[in-house]
Amino acid sequence: GAGVSQSPSNKVTEKGKDVELRCDPISGHTALYWYRQSLGQGLEFLIYFQGNSAPDKSGLPSDRFSAERTGGSVSTLTIQRTQQEDSAVYLCASSPGTSGGPSYNEQFFGPGTRLTVL
Amino acid sequence: QKEVEQNSGPLSVPEGAIASLNCTYSDRGSQSFFWYRQYSGKSPELIMFIYSNGDKEDGRFTAQLNKASQYVSLLIRDSQPSDSATYLCAVNMRSSGSARQLTFGSGTQLTVLP
Numbered sequence: 001g002a003g004v005s006q007s008p009s010n011k012v013t014e015k016g017k018d019v020e021l022r023c024d025p026i027s028g029h030t031a032l033y034w035y036r037q038s039l040g041q042g043l044e045f046l047i048y049f050q051g052n053s054a055p056d057k058s059g060l061p062s063d064r065f066s067a068e069r070t071g072g073s074v075s076t077l078t079i080q081r082t083q084q085e086d087s088a089v090y091l092c093a094s095s096p097g098t099s100g101g102p103s104y105n106e107q108f109f110g111p112g113t114r115l116t117v118l
Numbered sequence: 119q120k121e122v123e124q125n126s127g128p129l130s131v132p133e134g135a136i137a138s139l140n141c142t143y144s145d146r147g148s149q150s151f152f153w154y155r156q157y158s159g160k161s162p163e164l165i166m167f168i169y170s171n172g173d174k175e176d177g178r179f180t181a182q183l184n185k186a187s188q189y190v191s192l193l194i195r196d197s198q199p200s201d202s203a204t205y206l207c208a209v210n211m212r213s214s215g216s217a218r219q220l221t222f223g224s225g226t227q228l229t230v231l232p
Contacts, residue, residue: 033219042206042224043162056219091161106152107208107220109161 004110006092012116013082021077021113025094032075034067035091082117089114122209124223132231137194139226141207150210151190157203197230
Protein backbone atom coordinates (compact mmCIF):
# COMPACT_ATOMS: atom_id res chain seq x y z
CA GLY A 1 0.00 0.00 0.00
CA ALA A 2 0.99 3.62 -0.35
CA GLY A 3 3.16 5.10 2.33
CA VAL A 4 3.51 8.68 3.48
CA SER A 5 4.30 10.99 0.60
CA GLN A 6 5.77 14.47 0.69
CA SER A 7 6.29 17.16 -1.87
CA PRO A 8 8.42 18.70 -3.11
CA SER A 9 11.38 16.45 -2.47
CA ASN A 10 13.74 19.40 -2.72
CA LYS A 11 13.10 23.10 -2.37
CA VAL A 12 15.61 25.88 -2.83
CA THR A 13 14.44 29.34 -1.92
CA GLU A 14 15.81 32.77 -1.24
CA LYS A 15 15.94 34.25 2.23
CA GLY A 16 12.74 36.09 3.02
CA LYS A 17 10.49 34.05 0.73
CA ASP A 18 7.59 31.91 1.94
CA VAL A 19 7.51 28.16 1.33
CA GLU A 20 4.84 25.48 1.58
CA LEU A 21 5.59 21.83 2.18
CA ARG A 22 2.98 19.14 1.66
CA CYS A 23 2.37 15.80 3.35
CA ASP A 24 -0.03 13.03 2.38
CA PRO A 25 -0.34 10.54 5.28
CA ILE A 26 -1.09 6.85 5.03
CA SER A 27 -4.78 6.34 4.32
CA GLY A 28 -6.71 5.79 7.53
CA HIS A 29 -4.03 7.19 9.82
CA THR A 30 -5.54 9.80 12.09
CA ALA A 31 -2.33 11.16 13.59
CA LEU A 32 0.14 13.28 11.62
CA TYR A 33 3.45 14.75 12.74
CA TRP A 34 5.97 17.20 11.35
CA TYR A 35 9.65 17.03 12.30
CA ARG A 36 12.75 18.87 11.25
CA GLN A 37 16.18 17.29 10.91
CA SER A 38 19.27 19.40 10.45
CA LEU A 39 22.43 17.88 9.03
CA GLY A 40 23.82 15.24 11.36
CA GLN A 41 21.21 15.95 14.01
CA GLY A 42 18.28 14.09 15.49
CA LEU A 43 14.65 14.80 14.80
CA GLU A 44 13.13 17.97 16.19
CA PHE A 45 9.38 17.76 16.79
CA LEU A 46 7.39 20.63 15.26
CA ILE A 47 3.67 19.92 15.36
CA TYR A 48 1.18 17.08 15.81
CA PHE A 49 -2.38 16.63 14.54
CA GLN A 50 -4.81 14.04 15.87
CA GLY A 51 -8.16 13.76 14.14
CA ASN A 52 -10.24 16.89 14.62
CA SER A 53 -8.55 17.91 17.86
CA ALA A 54 -6.62 21.13 18.20
CA PRO A 55 -3.03 20.54 17.04
CA ASP A 56 -0.10 20.38 19.43
CA LYS A 57 2.06 23.26 18.22
CA SER A 58 4.53 23.14 21.09
CA GLY A 59 7.52 22.40 18.86
CA LEU A 60 7.14 25.22 16.34
CA PRO A 61 10.32 27.31 16.65
CA SER A 62 8.77 30.67 15.83
CA ASP A 63 5.57 32.31 14.62
CA ARG A 64 6.94 32.15 11.09
CA PHE A 65 6.01 28.47 11.13
CA SER A 66 2.44 27.27 10.78
CA ALA A 67 0.69 24.14 9.66
CA GLU A 68 -2.78 23.03 8.81
CA ARG A 69 -4.46 19.77 8.06
CA THR A 70 -7.47 19.84 5.81
CA GLY A 71 -10.20 17.23 6.07
CA GLY A 72 -8.16 15.19 8.51
CA SER A 73 -5.81 14.06 5.75
CA VAL A 74 -3.35 16.21 3.79
CA SER A 75 -1.21 18.64 5.76
CA THR A 76 0.71 21.72 4.70
CA LEU A 77 3.61 23.22 6.65
CA THR A 78 4.20 26.88 5.82
CA ILE A 79 7.35 28.79 6.65
CA GLN A 80 7.09 32.55 6.16
CA ARG A 81 10.04 34.87 5.58
CA THR A 82 12.48 31.98 5.46
CA GLN A 83 15.87 32.32 7.11
CA GLN A 84 19.07 30.41 6.42
CA GLU A 85 18.74 28.56 9.72
CA ASP A 86 15.49 27.08 8.42
CA SER A 87 17.54 24.94 6.02
CA ALA A 88 16.92 21.31 6.97
CA VAL A 89 15.05 18.19 5.96
CA TYR A 90 11.40 18.43 6.95
CA LEU A 91 9.90 15.04 7.69
CA CYS A 92 6.27 14.12 7.99
CA ALA A 93 5.06 10.99 9.76
CA SER A 94 1.67 9.41 10.37
CA SER A 95 0.43 6.82 12.80
CA PRO A 96 -2.82 4.94 13.31
CA GLY A 97 -3.52 7.17 16.26
CA THR A 98 -6.14 5.01 17.91
CA SER A 99 -5.64 3.82 21.43
CA GLY A 100 -6.97 0.33 20.89
CA GLY A 101 -3.63 -1.41 21.07
CA PRO A 102 0.10 -1.04 21.62
CA SER A 103 0.85 -0.16 18.01
CA TYR A 104 -1.09 3.09 18.03
CA ASN A 105 2.00 5.19 18.37
CA GLU A 106 4.10 3.61 15.63
CA GLN A 107 5.07 6.44 13.30
CA PHE A 108 5.77 5.92 9.62
CA PHE A 109 7.86 8.54 7.91
CA GLY A 110 7.68 10.09 4.49
CA PRO A 111 10.79 10.67 2.34
CA GLY A 112 11.13 14.26 3.52
CA THR A 113 11.55 17.63 1.86
CA ARG A 114 15.05 19.04 1.76
CA LEU A 115 14.78 22.81 2.18
CA THR A 116 17.70 25.04 1.32
CA VAL A 117 17.47 28.74 2.05
CA LEU A 118 20.07 30.78 0.21
CA GLN B 119 20.67 16.73 30.38
CA LYS B 120 19.07 15.68 27.13
CA GLU B 121 15.73 13.92 27.46
CA VAL B 122 16.84 11.00 25.28
CA GLU B 123 20.56 10.32 25.08
CA GLN B 124 22.49 8.13 22.70
CA ASN B 125 26.18 7.71 22.08
CA SER B 126 26.67 9.40 18.72
CA GLY B 127 29.41 7.00 17.72
CA PRO B 128 30.58 6.13 15.22
CA LEU B 129 30.35 2.54 16.36
CA SER B 130 32.26 0.09 14.21
CA VAL B 131 31.85 -3.68 14.40
CA PRO B 132 33.13 -6.45 12.13
CA GLU B 133 30.72 -8.36 9.96
CA GLY B 134 29.09 -11.19 11.89
CA ALA B 135 29.57 -9.58 15.29
CA ILE B 136 26.90 -8.31 17.67
CA ALA B 137 26.28 -4.58 17.58
CA SER B 138 24.96 -3.07 20.80
CA LEU B 139 23.23 0.31 20.71
CA ASN B 140 22.23 2.06 23.90
CA CYS B 141 19.76 4.74 24.88
CA THR B 142 18.86 6.38 28.19
CA TYR B 143 15.89 8.62 28.88
CA SER B 144 15.04 11.10 31.57
CA ASP B 145 11.30 10.63 32.13
CA ARG B 146 10.73 7.70 34.48
CA GLY B 147 7.09 7.56 33.47
CA SER B 148 7.82 6.92 29.79
CA GLN B 149 5.66 4.18 28.38
CA SER B 150 6.81 3.14 24.94
CA PHE B 151 10.12 2.96 23.16
CA PHE B 152 11.01 2.74 19.50
CA TRP B 153 14.10 2.06 17.44
CA TYR B 154 14.38 3.55 13.98
CA ARG B 155 17.05 2.97 11.35
CA GLN B 156 18.03 5.82 9.05
CA TYR B 157 20.24 5.31 6.04
CA SER B 158 22.19 8.32 4.85
CA GLY B 159 19.93 10.66 2.91
CA LYS B 160 16.83 8.61 3.69
CA SER B 161 13.98 8.94 6.15
CA PRO B 162 13.78 6.91 9.38
CA GLU B 163 12.19 3.47 9.21
CA LEU B 164 10.78 1.66 12.23
CA ILE B 165 12.68 -1.45 13.32
CA MET B 166 11.13 -2.34 16.63
CA PHE B 167 9.08 -1.05 19.50
CA ILE B 168 8.98 -2.27 23.08
CA TYR B 169 6.62 -1.51 25.95
CA SER B 170 7.42 -4.02 28.68
CA ASN B 171 10.52 -4.65 30.71
CA GLY B 172 12.73 -7.40 29.35
CA ASP B 173 13.72 -8.51 25.90
CA LYS B 174 11.83 -8.53 22.64
CA GLU B 175 13.29 -10.38 19.69
CA ASP B 176 12.55 -9.97 16.01
CA GLY B 177 14.88 -11.84 13.68
CA ARG B 178 18.41 -10.57 14.18
CA PHE B 179 17.20 -7.67 16.33
CA THR B 180 16.60 -7.71 20.07
CA ALA B 181 15.29 -4.74 22.02
CA GLN B 182 15.94 -4.65 25.75
CA LEU B 183 14.11 -2.42 28.19
CA ASN B 184 14.89 -1.68 31.81
CA LYS B 185 12.49 0.94 33.12
CA ALA B 186 14.07 1.00 36.58
CA SER B 187 17.37 2.05 35.03
CA GLN B 188 15.66 4.16 32.34
CA TYR B 189 17.59 2.32 29.71
CA VAL B 190 16.71 0.75 26.38
CA SER B 191 19.05 -1.00 24.00
CA LEU B 192 19.07 -2.61 20.58
CA LEU B 193 21.21 -5.63 19.79
CA ILE B 194 21.90 -6.62 16.21
CA ARG B 195 23.17 -10.17 15.86
CA ASP B 196 25.23 -11.36 12.90
CA SER B 197 25.77 -7.77 11.78
CA GLN B 198 25.88 -7.19 8.04
CA PRO B 199 27.36 -4.29 6.06
CA SER B 200 23.78 -3.46 5.07
CA ASP B 201 23.08 -2.70 8.73
CA SER B 202 25.40 0.32 8.48
CA ALA B 203 23.16 3.28 9.25
CA THR B 204 22.21 5.70 12.01
CA TYR B 205 19.96 4.20 14.66
CA LEU B 206 17.52 6.52 16.39
CA CYS B 207 15.99 5.84 19.77
CA ALA B 208 12.56 7.40 20.33
CA VAL B 209 10.59 7.58 23.54
CA ASN B 210 6.96 8.35 24.21
CA MET B 211 7.55 10.49 27.27
CA ARG B 212 4.81 11.22 29.75
CA SER B 213 6.13 14.76 30.11
CA SER B 214 5.88 15.52 26.40
CA GLY B 215 3.34 17.99 25.13
CA SER B 216 0.99 15.36 23.80
CA ALA B 217 0.35 11.77 24.65
CA ARG B 218 1.62 10.51 21.33
CA GLN B 219 4.59 12.77 20.74
CA LEU B 220 7.90 10.95 20.42
CA THR B 221 11.15 12.44 21.65
CA PHE B 222 14.11 11.30 19.56
CA GLY B 223 17.72 10.87 20.49
CA SER B 224 20.37 12.25 18.18
CA GLY B 225 21.21 8.78 16.89
CA THR B 226 24.16 6.38 16.88
CA GLN B 227 26.03 5.88 13.64
CA LEU B 228 26.85 2.21 13.08
CA THR B 229 29.37 0.92 10.58
CA VAL B 230 29.67 -2.81 9.93
CA LEU B 231 33.03 -3.60 8.40
CA PRO B 232 33.19 -6.39 5.80
